[in-house]
Amino acid sequence: MTKALILGGTGWLSSRIARRLLDEGAAVTCLARGTRPVPPGATLVVGDRTGADPYAALDGEWDLVVDVSTSALQVARAVDELGDRAARWTFVSSVSVYADDETVGADESAPRHPSSRAEDADYGAQKAAAEDAVAALGDRALIVRPGLIVGKGDPSDRFGYWAAAFARAGERPVLVPPLAGRTAQIVDVDDLAAYVASSRAVDAVNAVGDSIPLADMLEIVRGAAGHTGGVREASEEWLRARSVEYWMGVRSLPLWLPADMTGFMTRRNERFLATGGALSPLDATAARVVADELVRGVDRPRRAGLSRAEEADLLAELGGRSRSLR
Ligand SMILES: NC(=O)c1ccc[n+]([C@@H]2O[C@H](COP(=O)([O-])OP(=O)(O)OC[C@H]3O[C@@H](n4cnc5c(N)ncnc54)[C@H](OP(=O)(O)O)[C@@H]3O)[C@@H](O)[C@H]2O)c1
Known part of the structure; x- marks a missing residue:
């Protein structure tokens, strides 16, 4: 049975990823502060990623870890503390990492904003820094960049x-x-959740529709x-x-x-489609x-x-x- 850990798992997108994995028969653990319920069938492990030892209560290893955080520090710390225990690690980033919003039809190789782990850095800069931390896991890492969900x-x-x-x-x-x-x-939240739950792609992928x-x-x-x-x-x-x-x-x-x-709304989606992404x-x-x-x-x-x-x-x-x- 696939074992999945979702860092999050109770938010709008991440709870759908959790549900999708459960539907596929996975055992799903969600690490969150517990302000919202986990989907039925998932296990909540309470931890605050801004706290002293947020991952202390997590046991074992996982076939897949999914992170949706917008904090570069949280993402980097999770990779440091849990990276050795994950066969695959998927990070939900954003097309907001791209520095150039004018060029039409750019693909995943387009330049990104300078990355920053500063807690007050812009969303795109923190997502870029978080991507860098996850990319250090090499061919275990998938970076998904959704457009408007x-x-x-x-x-x-x-x-x-x-x-x-x-x-x-x-x-x-x-x-x-x-x-x-x-x-x-746009990208439909259910199409995105299905892709994050099941894709075996590596590297960065724009998750966008046509x-x-x-x-x-x-x-x-x-x-x-x-x-x-x-x-x-x-x-x-x-x-x-x-x-x-x-x-x-x-x-x-x-x-x-x-x-x-x-x-901004013309990103290429060939990699998404070629690596199992489906569009409703x-x-x-x-x-x-x-x-x-x-x-x-x-x-x-x-x-x-x-x-x-x-x-x-x-x-x-x-x-x-x-x-x-x-
Ligand atoms: N909306 C869009 O159009 C769009 C576009 C591109 C990318 N994205 C990306 O899509 C993702 C959205 O995911 P989502 O909808 O699941 O987000 P969300 O609703 O903000 O949920 C965040 C999750 O993380 C947990 N969390 C937050 N702070 C925490 C902390 N300090 N310690 C432990 N857990 C914490 C939350 O649970 P607790 O609160 O209980 O801790 C929740 O499970 C984000 O990565 C966003 O950047 C969105």
């Missing part, structure tokens, strides 16, 4: 914003950011949400002048990026996200997007005629 229960509320916005609008128009030349690229025009991605979500109205497209300058943010956070339009970030059809992913948004509530307070009232105020000020996305 989407799916049921997404705590970031980003991709789901569009499902909620189209679902709540019905026949009315939806406000969209500038679309010309913009792309979108890059498609942003207008096409929004049209897929719109279709899944049953929206029958049009859209109204606002310009970059108009939105920024009204304090609408790019990408994430409150009062934002998720998936919208600054015009010069032409490469986008309309199936969108349907799952719409269903989840309807259950969670399209008017709930969100971590990302516009509230219904904010969007209505912006649409009233923008005026103009609605049009189709394509």
Whole structure:
């Protein structure tokens, strides 16, 4: 029986990785502080990775260790203290390690941000340093770099914003950011969990879907949400002048990026596909996200997007005629 240790295992992605491994018949141990439950069938070992001896209660060796930490120090320490006991070690990094967000179609060899283990270093710098620590394990190491992860229960509320916005609008128009030349690229959380649980790849792999025009991605979500109205497209300058943010956070339009970030949503995924990565059809992913948004509530307070009232105020000020996305 495969023995797996997940450093984490109770978060959004890592609990799905744990469940996937359990479904495949593995014995799964999750090391976490215990603020959330482990999936049924997994064993929780309580440890605080910022504490004195977090791994003291862990016994034995593992066929696979998975780490999802965003702290370079935590990742490096885990490799130091547990690396000798793992046949394979998979680290969930991010496409945010890449320094160049302009070049279109870059692969895993693209330059990364300078790495830093400093606790106050940027996310990309810490992920790069964490990758370096894991890469020291040589051909036992797999570094998975996801792009925007989407799916049921997404705590970031980003991709789901569009499902909620189209679902709540019905026949009315939806406000969209500038679309010309913009792309979108996502990975379904379940596809990612399946890959992390089962891939035998080594080295670094971008875990991303195909890059498609942003207008096409929004049209897929719109279709899944049953929206029958049009859209109204606002310009970059108009939105920024009204304090609408790019990408994430409150009062934002998720998936919208600054015009010069032409490469961010165009990463190559050939290695992912060649090493066992599977991609759900986008309309199936969108349907799952719409269903989840309807259950969670399209008017709930969100971590990302516009509230219904904010969007209505912006649409009233923008005026103009609605049009189709394509
Ligand atoms: N969302 C995206 O679009 C996106 C894109 C690219 C990459 N990623 C990466 O995807 C991963 C997300 O994983 P996730 O959803 O499972 O993260 P998460 O929800 O933040 O969960 C973190 C896990 O680590 C545990 N943990 C946190 N602090 C700990 C500590 N001090 N000691 C021991 N355990 C600790 C948590 O449990 P306790 O709190 O109980 O300790 C939990 O099990 C991250 O690596 C992120 O960088 C995300």
